[in-house]
Amino acid sequence: MKSDRSWVGTAVLIASILLLWEAAGHWRWVADGTLPAPTAILVRLFAERGEYWPHVLATLKISSLGFIIGNLVAVAAAVCFCLWPASERLMRGINIAIFAVPPIAIVPVLVIALDAEVAQVTLAALLVYFPSMTATLAGLRDIDPRIADLVSAYGGGRTKMLLLVRFRAALPAIMSGFQVAAPAAVLGAVLAEFGSGARWGLGTYLLGSLGRAEPDRLWGIGLTATAIAGIGYVLAAFVAHITTGTNRSVTLIAPPRSYDAKQDNAVSRVAMGVAAILAPFLLWQLLLVIAQLSPIIAKTPLGVIDYLFFSKFSAAAQVKILAALAQTIPITIIGMLIGLATAFALALISFAAPTIMRALLPFALVTQTMPLVALTPLAVLIFGRGITVTLVITISVTFFAAFVVLAQGFALIPRSAFDLVDSYGASTLQKLRMVAIPASRSWLFVAARLAMPKALLGVMIAEWLATGRGLGNLLNQSRGYLDYGMIWTVALVSVLVAIALYQMTNLLDRLTSR
Amino acid sequence: MQGLPLSFTGVKKAFQIKGQALPVLDGLDLNCPAGSFTALLGPSGCGKSTLLRLALGLELADAGTILAGNENPAAMRKTGAVGVAFQDAALLPWRNVEDNILLPFEVLGRQPDSPDHIGELIRLVGLEGFEKARPAELSGGMRQRVAIARSLATRPRLLLMDEPFGALDLILRRQMNLELQRIWSAARPTTLLITHGVDEAVYLADRVIVLSNRPAGILANIAIPFERPRAPALFRDPEFHKLCDEISAWLEPQAEASSR
16 A cells, blocks of 8 residues: 555656646746746647658668667677677777767768768767677676586586577577667767758757757657657667566666676786777778878878877867867766765765656656757756856756666665664664765766766757857867867777776776775 | 496596585595496485586596496597486476477487387376476476486486486376386386485385495395385385385484494
8 A cells, every 4th residue: 555655656756747847837936937837838839740650761761770780789899899808808908988979970971981971870870889799798707616516517608608508598588678779869960960960850950940949849859859769768678578578677887897807917917908999990991991081171090190190280189189078078977076976965865765767767857868968958048158057957967867777875884774773763864974975985986977978968969059169169060160070089089088088987986886 | 228337437527615614525435337326325415416416527536436327428428328317407497398308319329229219208297288398388397207208218328317307296296207217127228326315215226225424335235135026015015114224224314324
């Protein structure tokens, strides 16, 4: 009975949030009507439904292709990494780069190097690759050791183990990877449409509607993109349910594993590390060789170094890059920290009051699947084009990703741990200090690793679309000036910044874990 | 099909626990002639299971030689001559009873001997009607019976069993003891059975080996004189009980102390 009543409470809370939104829209409480009522959005959406179809179909096509190709590559890579662990160490640099790169930073580069549609599918596939690969790899590796013994006892080698045990055992994990990957594919498609000047697609539609001050139209497009991502998520969840019969938590992406390299000697470890760092650059060079592009528009790694340090533009380019970095990096870190802190506080409150948690989780999940770009124009309408909008976008994307992770982390703290300190008469503050905060420490870092690339992406999108500052703006400008050297340089610098921030999070994790 | 001999000569094995070497086997010699039935008894954690894993080549010895059918274990297991049942049923949760018993054939890339081979095995362990059931739908004892059927499926020449009847109740356990004796008598695979049941060991084996605590050494090697086939009535025989008591005495802690 008690749980029935608390679900009623959750439903009431969700209904009140929607009603509040409706009221805010109806009486134009937020920034002179830039937050339209849900009903107004739906009415507009219905009225313009004919206009949507070609855009929706284009986005569907790109994201489905990206989803399929990205998953094929991800599963194949995971199988390789599982069979030959050394290959994973070799690919580590590439994997981290793919995980951490702000997708928007490489859109112009992809558009230069590939056909428009191929570039879009590639970006969607890239965003699909990482969550799918990590989930599949974890599933393939994590098999029952007793069953592994049994198969070995009958002379089964790696291939038999893979075919008879690992694939089937990994199915739930692969499916949960697909669930995370489906919204990621839509985000990739929309981002790519947006940066590639495609004719059709929701990203294009959004960009085209940006100049007109029609918030209900923007919201309609944003919600449509979210709905597509959400449908992808639900479809993947449904397939997962019928194939595995288990319903798993899916919103969590495991951070890349740390490597247990103790059996290697120092020399081979250093060699492997160097190889892992060089691998992304080799891949870059290799792809350009295959694509056979003119070195003027397609810069190789050495080409970028030449542009940045030894060409006649290098002095000006360095000034521009440094200025952009000085604008982008601080706000990324600040936004991420505020987002994390808010998520942490709210996760704590939700832990104390589960009703709030259950009411917020649907909204948090919707924003998880909501393509970030759809959010940006709306934020611009509400908060203007100043630094506030960058901060708001960064905080909100960081917040929701972190909140989901932290709330799940708190849910895993055993109640008995609290009962123990409770029985010694601990105050709420003491309970937090002694149990909740230490227990959630590792989750905080999981959340930080997950949120960091999102924060950088959020900042760069806001800069590109709204504020005219930082790396995002530099990228957009260079695109306009056809400054190919700068486009490649910004892409490389963004990846390096992302990896540096990622490694700093890891370092902090290691330093505080003692 | 003859049983394959199994021998351990001067086998040493230590595990690293927090950087310290913990010797589990320290120069153990054990010889199981072709077609013999050996039961291993010993305190828990003494290294019985390690011995079995070494015989399968799942672990490598630090020193000494292990020969199974005059080959090293890793080479021998690829020939499909081994049957194995672990303490835990270790069934694949997504396969039904039939398909779990078929697993060794799939690993070895072989077909069952006859179309009804799997059916026979299922009847043998008394699981008729559960052919299509998944492990989650079975009780612990039923799962263990599937594992036993699976260990016998390939008509092994070397049968290694690690407390296979531990999870069964006494009645079922006796029943399985009888069945195992019947199967063993027909095919005579060399059998190494790890168990905690003294009566089970005496009933089934040609000889019972009692191992000492870590590092495991052979405390006692007792030949079991009863004629085969052994009738269930043997479980009630005074001679049988006398032998059981004698072996149990070896398992008491002071027995180990006095032997040193």
